[in-house]
Amino acid sequence: MYDWIVIGGGIHGCTIASFLLKSGKVRAEKLRIIDPYDEPMYSWKKKTEIIGMEFLRSPSVHHIDVDPFSLQKYAYKENLGKRHFYGIYKRPSLQLFNEHSESIIKEVDLQRSWHKGFVISIEKEQEYWKVSTEKGEILIAKNIVLSISINNQLNIPDWAHQLRADLPNRVSHIFEENLVHLSSLIPPVGVIGGGITAAHLTVKLSSLFPGKVFLIKRHPFRICDFDSDPGWLGPKNLKFYHKN
Numbered sequence: 001m002y003d004w005i006v007i008g009g010g011i012h013g014c015t016i017a018s019f020l021l022k023s024g025k026v027r028a029e030k031l032r033i034i035d036p037y038d039e040p041m042y043s044w045k046k047k048t049e050i051i052g053m054e055f056l057r058s059p060s061v062h063h064i065d066v067d068p069f070s071l072q073k074y075a076y077k078e079n080l081g082k083r084h085f086y087g088i089y090k091r092p093s094l095q096l097f098n099e100h101s102e103s104i105i106k107e108v109d110l111q112r113s114w115h116k117g118f119v120i121s122i123e124k125e126q127e128y129w130k131v132s133t134e135k136g137e138i139l140i141a142k143n144i145v146l147s148i149s150i151n152n153q154l155n156i157p158d159w160a161h162q163l164r165a166d167l168p169n170r171v172s173h174i175f176e177e178n179l180v181h182l183s184s185l186i187p188p189v190g191v192i193g194g195g196i197t198a199a200h201l202t203v204k205l206s207s208l209f210p211g212k213v214f215l216i217k218r219h220p221f222r223i224c225d226f227d228s229d230p231g232w233l234g235p236k237n238l239k240f241y242h243k244n
C-alpha cells in the first residue's frame, strides 16, 4: 500500500509530489505518480513548444519547487542573464522554467515514484483508496491527489466536427495528439480563437508563412498581465480567504 498516489504528472502533480518528498511527508517508495506519458510534464512541454511560447504567462515565483524564489536562485546559480525574465513580474522564459523543473524533478528523483498508466476509476474501500488503470492494474493508497487538469479535454465546436469529417488533415485542434507538423500545412492558414494561445500560434505560423496567416476572433484583443489573478496562488488573496 502507498501513502500517497498523485494522479496526473503535469505541473500540479509534480509540484505536489516534490513538496511531499521535500517536506519528508512521504518516502519515494511510498509515493506513486500515475500519468500516461513516459516522463513528468510531457503534456505541458509539448503544448507550449508547439505554439512557440517563449515566456511563461505567470510570474517567476510560480514553479514546481517549494521556495517561491527557487527559480530566480536557479537562474542566478546557472548564470542565466536577464534575457530569461520578461517584464516587471519577471515572467521566466520557457527554457528557464523547463530547465528549473528538470532540476527539481532530478533532485527529488521523481522518476523513482513514476507509474506510467491512465486511471479509469477510484473507489473508497474502508480506510484506503483503490485506483484502477486502463491496463487493469490496481494500486492502493491512503491518500489521493487528483491533478489531471482539463487540458486533454479539447473543445471542438459542433460545426468543426463536420468540417473535419469533410476535410481530414485540413482542420485540426492545435492540441490534438496526432497534429500534423505545422511546417507541412498548406497556406493560407486560418487560426480561430481570441486568446493567448491563438495569438502565440499566429505569431509562430506567420514566421513560417509570412503574409499568409489570418486570425479570426469574436472580440477585440483583451490584454491582461496574466491568464488569471496570480494573487489566488499565494498569500496575497489566500490569507484572507483562509481566515473566512
Ligand SMILES: Cc1cc2nc3c(=O)[nH]c(=O)nc-3n(C[C@H](O)[C@H](O)[C@H](O)COP(=O)(O)OP(=O)(O)OC[C@H]3O[C@@H](n4cnc5c(N)ncnc54)[C@H](O)[C@@H]3O)c2cc1C
Binding pocket: 007, 008, 009, 010, 011, 012, 013, 014, 034, 035, 036, 037, 041, 042, 043, 044, 047, 048, 051, 053, 055, 056, 057, 058, 062, 117, 118, 119, 120, 147, 148, 149, 150, 151, 152, 197, 227
Ligand atoms: C499553451 C499553454 C500555455 C500555458 N502557460 C501557462 C503559464 O505560463 N503559466 C501558468 O501558470 N499556466 C499556464 N498554462 C496553464 C497550464 O496548462 C497549467 O498551469 C498547467 O499545465 C496545469 O498543470 P496541471 O498539472 O493541472 O495540468 P497538465 O500540465 O495538463 O497535466 C495533467 C496531467 O494529467 C494527466 N492525466 C489526465 N488524465 C489522467 C488520468 N485519468 N490518469 C492519469 N493521468 C492523467 C495528463 O496526461 C497530464 O500529463 C498554459 C496552458 C497552455 C495550454
